[in-house]
Amino acid sequence: MSASRRPVTLAAAVATAAALGATFALPALAAGEAAPAAAPASVMELTDGTLDWGFKESFRRYIGGAGTITVKDGATQAAGNGIFTFGNGRGTYDTATHGTDTAFDGSVNFSAHGGVLDITLSDVKVSTSGTSGAVTVDLKTPQGTEDDVEFAELDLSAVRPGQGEGGAMVFKDIPSKLTKAGSAAFNGMYAEGEALDPATLSVKAVTTPPTEEPTKEPTEEPTKEPSEEPTKEPTKEPTKEPTEAPTAAPTDRPTTPAPSASAPADGQGEIVDGTLDWGVKESFRSYVTGPVANGRVETGGGATASAAGYRFPDATGGFDADEQTLDAAFDGTVRFLGHKEGDAYTLDLSLTGLEIRLEDGAGTLVADVSSKDRETRKVTTRTDLEIADLKLPAGELEAKDGVVTLSAVPATLTADGTEAFGGMYAKGTQLDALTVSVALDEDAELPAATAGSGTTGGSGTTTGSGGTGSTTGATVGGGGTVGGSASLASTGAGLPAGALIAASGVVVAAGAGVVIAARRRRTV
Incomplete structure (x- = not known):
């Protein structure tokens, strides 16, 4: 019983922002009045924007190990080699065409290999039209400078707006991908269409507060409501209910919890079924199946490949709305294999016994993990490892129609979770968002997923019963060299030095891989 998301564009959100209590306000038409052929005030000013x-x-990590990243002119970078924030956004929103254009302050420079790699992005702009958009930049490389390069494409078709401080409209985690021009800037190191980090856009509209409306509303409405309602309702209802309804009413009103015969109260209960949809980390999946690790991904124990990455089924556990707790354990295993040496894989990582634990607005993702040291080949098993912190949505946990659902829950790597990846990723690294649906009633309907055969193999090709798709991963150095094949010396093996540097750094950091550990199922 999954509700399909309605595509929401930036324009549509601006149009409905008043209902969300934001500062956006669009000119209204009088009843029956046709829109003018040329609206004189169709452009609104946008201000205080951030990107x-x-x-x-993966590119930031690569540069962090091989060179430097410099932000200036108003741009900032989050701690731990995090994302960039471009501020002081200014632009326009066209109420006639529903298009937006916003320009931001700040620049970022990536430099490595003694200046062979030297790329600066500045004068960053975001434009949207309908459900699509673009990030344009002024681009400076050793080959020259080019202005207003359409660097990345944005897809707003499945993005839902939220409200930020001061009435700002916030569009979180907008999918982005590299354009042909963006690919050329990196000498083809990343191909056109390569998935980039999601972008979060925040904008405000400059409007003048209304002067007449507030004085009309309060003077007419309040005087009618209180005078008529309280006198009619209380005198009729109480006299009828006690005298006529003692025998009939109990069967009509309060006794209507007949649903409890087939479904438990939505407030609490034992989990009878459920699914966890999670992709672990998209860039890691691409790395494993890409040309560097040249590996594959396997699923077992009931887990299957899905649109979100992998689906783990057959949840057990418990839910309590009063205590705001949920504990759900799932079946299934996902195994990542890469860097084959002989009959074994140097990278062999498995996660099993995944469990979601939520309490008092905080959440963790727990799993059983075993790792094999790259040098000694010794296997270390870790059970009940808290691998991710979960950021729960605002509001209370609740069940609807016997199902508790949490969609697209952000997950970040914990300090213990870094062990699962052999230190390849730092604490706080963003993992794939996860979706949890658990049923308290055997007749409840859970969201469906398109499942694959459970094997993702070789060079980024995902094979499943639902179809075959290509997800070629462009890990740093995966398909070319930073700065081009001519920029760095090549090795006798035919793999550019840049690729070898990236691959060796990642493999050493990963410290090999992980082998599956069986775990006894936990019940609540």
Whole structure:
């Protein structure tokens, strides 16, 4: 019983912002009045905008190990080699065409290999039209400078707006991908269409507060409501209910919890079924199946490949709305294999026994993990490892029609979770968002997922019963060299030095891989 998301564009959100209590206000038409052929005040000013965007996390990590990242002119970078924030956004929103254009302050420079790699992005702008958009930049490389390069495409078709401080409209985690021009800036290191970090856009509209409306509303409405309602309702209802309804009313009103015969109270209960949809980390999946690790992903124990990455089924546990707790354990295993040496894989990472634990607005994702040291090949098993912190949505946990659902819950790597990846990722690294749906009633309907065969293999090709798709991963150095094949010396093996540097750094950091550990199912 999954509700499909209605595509929401930036324009549509601006139009409905008044209902969300934001500062946006669009000119209204009088009843029956046709829209003028040329609306004189169709352009609204946007101000105080911000763009949070990291370009590409794997590229930042690569530069962090091989060179420097410099932000200036108003741009900032989050701690731990995090994402960039471009501020002081100013622009326009056209109420006739529903298009937006916003320009931001700040620049970021990536430099490595003694200046062979030297890329500066500045004068960052975001434009939207309908459900699509673009990030344009002024681009400076050793080959020259080019202004207003359409660097990344934005897809707003599944993005839902939120409200920020001061009535700002916030569009979180907008999917972005590299354009042909953006690919050329990196000498083809990343291909056109390569998935980039999601972007978060925040904008405000400059409007003048109304002067007449507030004085009309309060003077007419309040005087009618209180005078008529309280006198009619209380005198009739109480006299009828006690005298006529003692025998009939109990069967009509309060006794109507007949649903409890087939479904438990939505407030609490034992979990009888449920699913967890999670992709672990998209860039890690791409790395494993890409040309560097040249590996594959396997699922087992009931887990299957899905649109979100992987689906883990057969939840057990418990839910209590009063205590605001949920504990759900799931079946299934996902195994990442890469860097084959002989008959074994140097990278062999498995996660099993995944469990979601939520209490008092905080949440963790727990799993059983075992790791094999790259040098000694010794296997270390870790059970009940808290691998991710979960950021729960605002509001209370609740069940509807016997199902508790949490969609697109942000997850970040914990300090213990870094062990699962052999230190490849730092604490706080953004993992894939996860979706949890658990049923308290055997007749409740859970959201469906398109499942695959459970094997994602070789060079980024995902194979499943639902179809075959290509997800070629462009890990740093995966398909080319930073700065081009001519920029750095090549090795006798035919793999550019840049690729070898990136691959060796990642493999060493990963410290090999992880082998599955069986775990006894936990029940609540």
